Amino acid sequence: MSGRGRVLRRREIGTLAAGAVAVGALPALRIPSASAADASTFVSGFGLPLNLDPHQVYDVPMQSMMLNAYDNLYRYQGDPPKIVPWLAESHTVSDDGLDWEFKLRPGLKFHDGSPLTAEDVVYSFRRVLALALAPAGAFLKILKPENVTAPDPLVVRFKLETSYAPFFAAIPSISIVNPRVIKANEKDGDWGKTFLASDGAGSGAYRIVPAGYRPLEYLDMEINESHFLGWKDNPKPVRKIAYRPTKESSTRLLALLNGSLDCTDTNLPADQVAQINESKIAYVQKDVVMRTFVIRMNNTKPPFDNLNARRCFAHAFNYMGFITDILGGYATRDPYPMPEDLWGIPKDAKGYDYDLKKAKEYMAKAIAEGAPMKRPIELHVQSENEQSVQGAQLFQSDLAQIGINLKVVGSIWSTLTTAAAKPDTTPDMWVHWVSTYFVDPENWVGQMYDSQFHGTWKASAYYKNPEVDTLLRKARALVKQEERAPLYQEAIRKIMADSPDIWIYNSMQLQGLNKRVKGRRFCTVGQGAEMRWITLDG
Amino acid sequence: MLRFVLRRCALVVPSLLGLLVVTFLLIHAVPSDPAVAMAGDAATPEQIERLRQQYGLDRPIWEQFAVYVGRVAQLDLGESAFSHRPVMIDIAQRLPATLELTFCALAISVFLGVPLGVVSALNHNAWPDYVLRIFSVMGIALAAFWVAIMLQLLFSMQLGWLPLRGDLTSTLPRPDRVTGFLTVDCLIAGRWDAFADALRHLALPALTLSLGGLATIVRFTRAGTLDTLQQDFVFYERAMGYRWLRLVWIFVLRNSVTATVTQIGLLFGGLIAGGVVVEAIFDWPGIGSYTVQAILTGDRQVMLAVTLLVGTVYAAVNILVDVVHGLLDPRLMERG
């Protein structure tokens, strides 16, 4: 008679079972997967800039974006990078380095079909100077807006305030924009800032599709059939570029491996290389780029105001262990404060090596001189950057062996750069890369160790050596590379002797590519993101 | 009913203002200087100082706040210091994506969670109850990012059934933007291929996001049902010979979901903010990644706007919850 109470139970189990069957049946709803991409669409994993205006933003993602959507007077091409005529056919410079004249190619056209003339180049440079944002950095002090002129529809003339050698090296950073499109969308004299932030007005090989843009998420570009270079050299170009940057490194890897991404960004961790190379569908492209990795020391804070202390730290970093084991050998040891293969390096100068014995000796000396080597030292890293975090931990465990207490502090880029604006808020030590904005020693030693740049994050060692200042300033004002090189060599020798920072490596860029991608051309500026050479197999 | 809703809406305004004050103070206490980040990598100190003046960052904080509130009152959320795009437009583009994801996740949680909660209650302290409780707790306890990656490996890589990431296959053209909700826009445009594609893209992120809510809903439905099953009317209805399934799934359930509905309201606010990780892993173009980006760069306008927005959505959903409560239980409506 106990049956009655149980009747319910049986029902409930039935309900459960029905649920389980329903769940089990779900896979039956499977729909065949849409093909990942066709042969005319390139799905790019390059990161997107904060906005699309090349005159507002100038960072690594912008470089790779604007190479496709915009053109420049000159452009870096090839590996090692050479600066070559692009919209301009040629240029001349006066002996004093103040007067520059660029001659444009005839018959240039913007995306809307209107001709691209010297006036448009003038407008572009004046816009850069008026907005005074990132790309203006190299020009603000040496160029007044009224001194950019167009004496002829095909000639642009610049008159500089002072002689500044890196001027020419920075020319490729300025994109030429279409003033007619911008002016039509200007609001309250904002130089079309809002408009161009999410739209395009260029002449490049590809045209931005504004409807296919969502900041930092996706961007579509389509081919510009009438690009001035023509398409004879690439009969089967990519018709559409779909920028679909990934946010997570695991997603990036999977997307490359399942063919839904044609290339990753260029920050592939070394540990993913083997996995990709073993796949049938993709491989890893290795390219040496000019991007140095450095641990900064705040030279104004004890013990870092002591030379022996700084040398002690420089000898305590396990350079080769870091490069070989953590980076899988995908980086080159670079003991200099700038890329090893750049001109101006004193090849005879000897860098610091990993030697805890020497480190201990220098430590003893520093202590004898009263440097507080035993105080806890803070090393700030960007938490989201795995590599710098690992480097910091490695440093930490080595320093512990010689009795130095290093604390790793996680932080983020904007906080770090803000802190680096003043010597007393700058951390004891912090980690960053120095990328190529223009190919010139000025990009590295010039801006890192000339004391006039104190207050910018690049100069956050707060290193001050009057002899070095003189040498760097002299080199900056000369135009000829032969004359500048010895000055930089001399400056670098002195800087290295002072050991203001810990220079670790020059990067090797790792990028995952789908095997159907052919015709890629690499250049350290833009990181191989220029799409006009690329063809997709199949 | 209308008066009830209006009164609730009026109560929301001071709350939002309070929220705004708190957020404003908090954000302005952050040491990172937006002008530095705005100026970019190669900027000089002079450029930074110019930006600081241009954006009024050198003014006293109360002045900045007054200006801000004045603009918000006119529904102007300002302009991102970095993208130079009106924050309103960015949010209008991204919020629908997040809402779409959140709705789907909630739908999964509710459609699975409510029945499971009821089954669990019916088997109170028997093995189906134990199993369900352990599994539903696992739903909360599983870290979303781990689940997300596992689902990607299984469904996208191994089986190839579902897309790995994004909201639409990159070769498909997007439908014209009408509502901003991709699936809805696909339907409006009559783009069935894109609609199916968009749904397939929704599946994995929605499933991942639903897990946390699922457990909560199972838990509260279970408790509510247990409670209801003790009520005299259940015995009466059984004595009167109600059909068992209808008794449980209609007459009992409607009484036991009130607590669940409250939880749905609370979950909704959490899901919008909690979707950050899921949006990042699945490259979902929603408000979550936008928020993280804003915080990492120190984009104050965006941080303020997002907080305000999430607060508003949260308040709106909770008003909606109260209305649903009223509809579910006529006694509440009369008390007002």
Added chain:
Amino acid sequence: MTPLLSVRGLKVSIRTDEGIAQVLDDVGLELERGRILGVVGESGCGKSTLIRAIMGILPRGARVEKGEIWFEGENLLVFSEDELNRDVRSSRIGFIPQDPLLALNPVFKVGAQLLEVMRWHAPDDGARGAERRKRHVGRLVELLRRMQVPDPETALERYPHQFSGGQRQRLLIAAALACGPRLVIADEPTTALDVTTQHQILLLLRELVGEFGISLLFVTHDFGVVAELCDDLCVIYAGQTVEAGAVLPILDAPAHPYTRALLACHPDRATSFAGIPGSVPSPLTPPTGCRFAPRCGDARAVCSAGQPPQGRSGSGAEVRCVQYA
């Protein structure tokens, strides 16, 4: 003629955390057609379990160990849950609950709840779908009018909390009668009401028994109600029937000491406010002999020795007490 309902030797136990509780231990009763049987006992004596056992809705952990429940010639205990639900509840046995507010589902309209019952259990008159529903509405309105519920048409569209207590009880009486049952079980249907309403409801029930040709099983703890309403009486103590028979003779000359004690407590007859000393024994650890022995003024040694036999009192009632053996 066999009685409409006859419960014989019913034993029900419930498994609890503390052990097995013998909630019903040899309960018996008989209800003749067209009559009203009052079942009386203190709370905790097993009245609700008895009702639940008859309707086949025992709580979890409960088990019928022994006994028979004959209704219209069939033993209900062999019915499956489905059969009970399909053929017995509402259609043959109606139920009137104790607290009409708690018994009605608060979030559904009264009409929806009553129609739900009729939908499954009203006799088949050939109508289907909307037509059947329409007839049900008609029948309900008619019933409510008979029950003197004001405004019966709109009543169906209202929620339970919008009625007064008396009206709600009338709704439930209507619900119990809606499908034409032979037997109606009422579980203290007037306890939650005030005295005036209580009286009205009792009058109504009395009328309905003849009018609808039903028999009524009326559970209560109140002898006053029994006196007013019932034809027969069955007194239960600690899960056992202790005295059963026609009402009037028992009220005149209660035989079992427990019946006597209960009657003595009733306000109408109370000689003192002493009540019965002690409390109902726990069903987990029932006394070995007569259940009432520990509280009984007349208890003797033999009372605790073993179960007292069934006897017959002078007035013809069946009594479970050694005095009448």
Added chain:
Amino acid sequence: MRAILRKLTRDLPAMLGLGIVLVVLLIAILGPLLAPYPGDAAASHLARRLKPPSADFLFGTDNLGRDIFSRVILGARGALAIALTVVSVAMLIGVPLGLIAGFRGGWLSETIMRVTDVVLAIPQLVLALALAQLMSPSLESAMLALSLTYWPFFTRIVYAETRRLSSSLFVDALRGVGAGSGRIVFLHILPNALSPVIVRATIGLGFTILVAAVLGFLGMGATPPAPDWGLTIAESRTYLPRAWWYATFPGLAILITVMGFNLLGDGLRDLADPRIRRSR
């Protein structure tokens, strides 16, 4: 009391939860003694990076060659410390506010409850991220952010209980015999309001461990080289799916611990809720 304990022992999931919680507590206390490589909290061994599980390294090694088994064990202490701190701080803020709001009534109560609403509306993650910026990303800022967003839950519970109890007959009776407010609140209301608070706290412990892991994942929580579970999973992202052991074991540690607290909390709630208790 014994009856309650016995009921708890019959609730299998709750017992499972209790067992897990006790084991985790034990591991947290004895951590360095149990871990085969206690030095691996901070050390690095480049030669044995990313080795799969083996007899030497039960859970494999991580990107700096550290034993993941040891780090999972060593991480228990941190996880519990975060959880206990956050929940205690949240209770210290939330419970008194709830008592005041519930017992005093009037504008004070109204103000407290409005502020509670405002705080509840702040997206937890946004606050955590903002604080992480404010104080630099660290465990402390994560804990502060979590505490600051968790207290309203306690305020709400205590408020509701206090309101219910302070209008109850027995408090009226106490007032009638002239008991002081403080006495009523601390001796009579607080103990009665405590059981839902304990239940909430138990579930909150699990919840906090989880959110802390998410913050660690976003780089806003614990900092390296702390053997934090969430941080470890975050570090492992680069190495997935190949180094499956890297994410799996810390993930399981989080899963099991959070489950333990939740199951125990659910069990306690079933006991504490008189309506549900009745059904047994």
